Amino acid sequence: MKTPFVFTMHEGLPRQGPGSNECTRKAFSVLADLPARPEFLDVGCGTGMQTVELARTCPDCRITATDVHQPFLDELSRRAASAGVGDRITTVRASMDDLPFYDASFDVLWAEGSIFVIGFQEGLVSWRRLLRPGGYLCLTESVWFTEHPSPEAAAFWNDCYPAITTVAANRAIAESAGYEIVATFPLPASAWWENYYVPVLKRVEDLRPKVAGNPEAEAQIEFADREIAVYREHADEYGYEFFILQKKG
Template sequence: MDDSYFFSIYEGLPRQGPGDNSCTAKAFALTAPPPGKTEIIDIGCGNGMQTIALAKLCSDCMITAIDIYQPFLDELEERAEKEGVEEKIKTICTSMDELDFKEEIFDILWAEGSIFILGVEEAVSKWKSLLKPGGKIAFTEAVWITEERTAVAEEFWLNGYPGMKNEEEICHILESAGFKNVKKFRLPDSAWLKDYYIPLEKKVMKLKGEKHDKEEEEILDFILSEIEIFRKYSNEYGYAFFIAEKIE
């Protein structure tokens, strides 16, 4: 089965990953964008809750919003028009590991809930050249919070995301890749629940009442399992925002 069914589950939801507008605003403030027009690339933008927030936060900007799933970009364009920020956003449907841009053209590289697709180390290496000297990278990533973890939480995440690291390891990757002034903060549990897990859970439960093949049913069950594990073990892992500056 291709990924279309999986992606379709997330259509029409507020977000496709943990986060909220207050976290986006806090991270954007930490980027301290330069005066004048700010060029931003939002990689793995989904349907763009954070893209629109950025467009409102930045008075003079152009945001290039990238996602591999066109229906998400269609949603983003509709939302942007309703919010009156459509002139600040252009969308491109492409893969995050096939970005075809000139080097050093963006002031800020943004990636909420998407960098895990490539993994932080590979993503930072691939994307660094897109940033101007002194440009900023801002992304969220799942991280371990505790050294000692329950078997259930550890098994789930090691199976689903074996490359998951702690905050210190992410900071080390950034510094080794040529970034400095690393800042970070952890997302609150509410940023997982309000705009992401709670709407997602409601949609999945509705979908489970419909007829599915075995693979589709397994996807729905996996999503519900992920949500339940978070409710039980969110003291052991979470999402963190990382902001860093490219060394000139």
């Protein structure tokens, strides 16, 4: 089966979405009363920058990392081995809408930049069964920072992720899905620019002449160009919010 170009475009990048090790550590620091050897599930891990950072930050944890793209998982395994944490990270190729794990298998679910694939509410509802009582779900999600976005920003998000809403609305969704809100915080602009868009821009420029005449690839590159241009002009209107949630009951 042919690999979708969006995966090819993100292979070799340090991250497959906005984020930072500092934000990963900040979210982890909020977690309380974890067991001595907590079990983590990293959903849609990509090449696993945050996976390796979690393993470093929580030296007694074990992490199962899932993604649908095997080359991402292979890169994560190489990174984990290089960082000396490979013995505590297991990779599983799996779709986030059909995770092959028993109920109540994990103390913490982690999902940086991935839940949008199935949607915020759907992810919260379908993944909840995997958490043990009092377990945590830590994730980043695109949100509006304004009630009145500009027409250009609104048009872009209506095209790519019309479910985007405000932090307050997502907090309400999480509570109705059976979670308590432990904390939320926005990712800084550097998590978008330095850590994601700068590498994407370089990758796109490298690929652009190689994929000329490939409609799928050209469309993906055009979308990346548009995405970065919109963020450049409207970064104050939207971004990622880190949500640290705890399963009720």
